[in-house]
Each structure stands twice: as C-alpha cells, then as structure tokens.
Amino acid sequence: MKDPLKTLRDTRPLIHHITNWVTIYDCANITRAFGALPVMAHAPEECADMTGISSALVLNIGTLTTGLIDCMIISATAANRKGIPVVLDAVGVGATKFRDDMAAKILNSVRVDIIKGNYSEVAKLAGEHAQTKGVEATSIAADPRQVARTLAGSRSCTVVMTGKEDIISDGKRTFVVRNGHDQMGSIVGTGCMAASIIASFAAVNSDHCDAAKDALCYFGVAGELAAGKSGGPGSFKMHLYDEVYHLSDEKVEPMMDFE
C-alpha cells in the first residue's frame, strides 16, 4: 500500500481491544499516537456491539481469565461476521498449559487473521518444542522463518514473529523486518503495542501481510529515532511517543528482506 500512515491518519479507524491490565494504557496510547482511535471494552454484554462499530479487533491474552477468553470469542465472532481483521497476541503461550489451551480455544473457535507473538510463543502455537519464560521469548530450535511460513499456510492467516528480526508471513510471501532498536526491549509493552499498531494498519489495508510489515517497519523506525535521543528506558519511552506522532511515510526507510 502506498502511504499507509497517511491512509491510517485520514481514516482514523476504531480499534477494539480486549487486552491485558499491564500494558492496556500503552496499547491505547500508541494506537492514538499512530492516528487510529482505541477503545477497550470487555463486558460480555457489550463487547459484540463495540466490535460492531470498530474496524479491527485485538485479542491479547497477557492477563487472561476464562471470562476474558469468553468475551474474546464473542467479539471475534462479531468481527468475523463483519469481516474486520482479528489480531491475536499470544502473550505467554509456552509458559503455562492454560495459556496454550486458551490460545488453542480461540484459534479453534473463530477466524484469526493475524497471529502475533515472540519467537517461542509462535513456535509453541506451531507445535514446535518451545518454552516461554513468563512473557519473555527463549531461543527455539526450529528455523523461525519456516515456523512462520508453515503456521501461516496451515491456518490460512498472517503470522508475525517479533524479535531482533521481525518475521511476517502469509504462507506465500515472507518479510523479514530489521528496523527497530534494542532499547525497545528495555521497556515493558512494546510487543503489545506492536499488535495494536498491526491492527491499526490492517484496519485500512486488506492485505494483512503488507499491513503487518508496514506496522513493524514504522514502529521500528520510531524506535530507532527515539533511541538516538534517549538516556535510558524512561526517556526512550517518552521519545518513542513523540517520534511515532511525528512519523510520516517519507520518513520511513524499511530495512527488510523479502522471500
């Protein structure tokens, strides 16, 4: 897509989140800084209605409960019916059996358009042997590009693995994004934010693989710019928001492979 950020900012899509209590504010705030409108709503009585007026849905299982999972399935069903993209951020899959089971429950109950996680989370979803240290990736034996490609192919969706290199695949095309900066790992929440940004770009671009690639390039570039001005994680986070806000399509130089 040409000028994806301008398109996003001109459209201002509403992005419905059912997410975790740790990074809920940052998911909302980064969505707004990119130019979309966040809304967080998790009451079973209203979540389908809220999805019904939205343009994308983010499901993040960072602090999941069975009640939240039920709401996620209600909202994703509404999203599927409306034809808007559903992003699953598989936070902590590979850390406990409950997370593995609940992620599987979502994937088997509704259509997820974009599965996103770190290397060990996605590898675990793909049936590989992988362990997540809480919500932190550990190294995996399998080739991550192959994992992403295979899972995307078998689920007919887009798969995003975030890490030092971000891998995005729809089973046919695979992008490897190298934008970003180590400082992004020094604060909590950049992974969750990435899912919100991916959903925002996917809300205005029906090619979800392209949207996810754009989202990670743009976020990565903002991270690079912020890191250059920062003296630690506190100032990095402040600059990250400022840089996202001032991003423009011209400013982004993707560092990317395509396979």
Place this chain on the structure above:
Amino acid sequence: MKDPLKTLRDTRPLIHHITNWVTIYDCANITRAFGALPVMAHAPEECADMTGISSALVLNIGTLTTGLIDCMIISATAANRKGIPVVLDAVGVGATKFRDDMAAKILNSVRVDIIKGNYSEVAKLAGEHAQTKGVEATSIAADPRQVARTLAGSRSCTVVMTGKEDIISDGKRTFVVRNGHDQMGSIVGTGCMAASIIASFAAVNSDHCDAAKDALCYFGVAGELAAGKSGGPGSFKMHLYDEVYHLSDEKVEPMMDFE
C-alpha cells in the same frame, strides 16, 4: 472560591475512584499531582467503607462490567448518605446500549452530583440523538450549552461537557471554559483525569459548579504551559504532570464566559 488550589493542597482530601483499567494510573497520579490523595478500591466487601473515609467519589465507566456497576451503586449510596460529591464520568455512553443502560441505572439508583462527559456522551444522556465512536465524541446536532443547562436543571445537578470548549452548568449558571490545548487530545486519558480533578476541587467546595469550573481552568492552564514545552505526546504528558505540580492560584488566568 478564593484560592481553590491552595485550599485543596491544604486539605488533601481522599478521592475514592471506581474507574477503568486503561487510565486508572493517570487518574491516581493526576489526583496526587494536584494535591489530593487518590484511592482505588472496587471490591463490593469494602467499597462502602472506603467511600466512608473519603471526601469525594469518582465513578468512571470506561471499562465497565455489571460487577463494577454494582460496586459503584454501593459506594454512591454511601457517598449520598455521607453527603460527599459523586462524579459520574459517562465514558462511552452513546457507543453501546449497555453503556447507556448502565449509566441510566446509576443515575436512577443514586444521587449523582456532577455528570461529566464529552459532547456526544452528555448529549446522549440528555436524550438527544448522539453517537460516540468508542470513547471519542462525534458532533451533535443540539446546542451543547442548552443540552448542559437542560440536563442540569432536570437532574438538579452540575453537568460538565468537555471538548474544545468546556461547558459547565448547574441549570442556572453556565460557564464556558476555553483554557486548554489541542495537545491534551493527543494522549489518552485527559478526559478521565479531568473527572478526578473535578472531584478533588468539589471535595473542598460545596458549590460544585464553581469547583468544576475551577478544575477545568486549572487543568487547561497546565495543558497550555505543557504544550509550549513539548515535542509530541510523550513529552507533553511528562510536562503536564510537572506543570500541574507547579501550578498556583496566581498562575491561572481563566479564559471563560459566564451566562
């Protein structure tokens, strides 16, 4: 009231919040930066007791559930009995029927002293045709000053509509506050913070219309000062807290109409 900020800081009232999970930290932190003491408590077993030692109560339905609404009614009943102000921040009313119904349930179960929302939220509460895009105001057909005045008169309370112009009315007096800066809309949570600040000023000023007007003038001035020093939403938020902390009654120049 003369020197409302000094009065607030000398009194340090405890402000009990039952609020949403997105901006809960910012509601607490801005309450403290203004000089009051925040407490957040939403267990049904203790919420009446916590209200009982507090000087104002904030009800914010941003991420409402039926369980939270029950607690809000328990706490508001305790607040009514004690005679301390109850502020309802009607976040997202006009977006889903559930929010409309739950806000109505609160308003019909307890006495709310200050109803606060953006233009479309308050218009919807007033029975006007209005739609809220998630938690974002959309334009309304009716005259906002008339909406505020009429709702305040019919409910015998103070009504606050926040937006480019903030409108405060108790049905007889109507203030239009023009302090503030567009940057306040670039971050998530300034609307929720405003409710906490209004509750803080109302805790020490029994003229709630006057208290709400003061709260929005003071917050708006801090926003103007912060915007002058900021390079985007990240630095704006940092400066906003610094400026609130250093506000004084002498520093505030209200930009205001009175009708």
Place this chain on the structure above:
Amino acid sequence: MKDPLKTLRDTRPLIHHITNWVTIYDCANITRAFGALPVMAHAPEECADMTGISSALVLNIGTLTTGLIDCMIISATAANRKGIPVVLDAVGVGATKFRDDMAAKILNSVRVDIIKGNYSEVAKLAGEHAQTKGVEATSIAADPRQVARTLAGSRSCTVVMTGKEDIISDGKRTFVVRNGHDQMGSIVGTGCMAASIIASFAAVNSDHCDAAKDALCYFGVAGELAAGKSGGPGSFKMHLYDEVYHLSDEKVEPMMDFE
C-alpha cells in the same frame, strides 16, 4: 551479598506478580529496569504453574478482590512448596476491615517471607492502633523500629516499613535506610515498585533481610539521582527509570544504620 545488582542482572530471575490495577505497569517496568523479568498472571487455572517457573512471588493487595486473594493463596502455596520468596505488600491495610481481614487470611494460610508496607499498614498488621488514609500512611504512636522487630520475630520473617526512613528487620538485625528523596512520594507507585524490587533482589539472595536492605538502598539512590535532574513528578518518573537502568554496584552509597 557482594555486587547484588550484578548478580540480579546476570541471573534475570522471573518475578511473578499478583498485584493491583493501578501500578501494575510500573511494577512490571521497574522489575525490568532493574534487570529481572516480570510476569503478571492472576487466573486461578494458571497462577500456580506461573509461580512454578518463577524465582519470587509478589502479592500486592492494592485493588484486592476475594477472587484475587484466592489466587494469591494458590500461588503462595506453590511458592512455599518450591522454596522461593513470597513478598506481601499490605497496601491499604488499616483503611478498611476487609483489607485487614484479607491480609490476615493470607498470613494465616501461607508462609510470607517478606511483609512490606508503609508505617501505618505494618503497624496495623502488628496489632498496633493505626489508620491508613486510603493507601497513605498516617503517623503511628508506636516506635516503628520496635514494631518491625517484633512483627518479624513473631512471624519469623523479614518486615519492611517504607517511609522517610525505611526500616528492615528480621527480628534480630534491623537496618534503617535513609537513601531516597521526597520526590518519590510525589508520584503514585513508588511503594509498589519497592516491593517488586525487593522481590527481585530476594530472588537471588536467600538472606531476605539483606536483599530488602539492598533493594531499598539501590532504589533510593536512583531516586536521589533522578530528583537532582527533575522539574516535577513527570520528569522525575522519567529520570527514575533512566537512573535505575544505569545503576551499578559501584554507584550506590548506602546511607544506613544497623542495629
């Protein structure tokens, strides 16, 4: 322990939190800034498993519900079995009977290795007459060092009382830490962060009294450094994270009494 910060950063222990919704992000972020890995998980179906892969457990009752208390007891039981330290942050004890009862329920159901609170919270736990203003300490009649020492002795644990002077006692040894800065009280959450930091140091040091003393010295020094660069609570918080990130064992000069 020699070089406790280097030890913590080399080990990167996973710190499981069951905590409140106000400061949950800051607890996670400060844990990471110090070099440990935070994880927040409160579903009863997974909390024991999450504790099972962790190296310390933080229980913070800031926004407690009966459901959360049940999870805390499940996780603490798992922690006791595994032999990893359990930290209880007794937020708001002395404000409502429900908090007093729930804190007592935890203490009577599982082994808590480190009890932490402000002066009035800990005094209340120790059976003294004390009232907490929401989550804010009020002055206590009893001698705080004696309170800490007695409670630690009777519970065979480490007791930490935070305030202008931090008091740490295991019933035999008592440390009084004077590092820190008034600005730490200008933002919400430094008390909760302290519990996360104490748990992080205790995860790598079986002498919990020593670990808690180190945690508060290091956090206090970061607070002093940040305050010297800050213009208010917004910039203070930013600098606090930067300073924590750049702390080193050489940089810390404890201001401390030992009894």
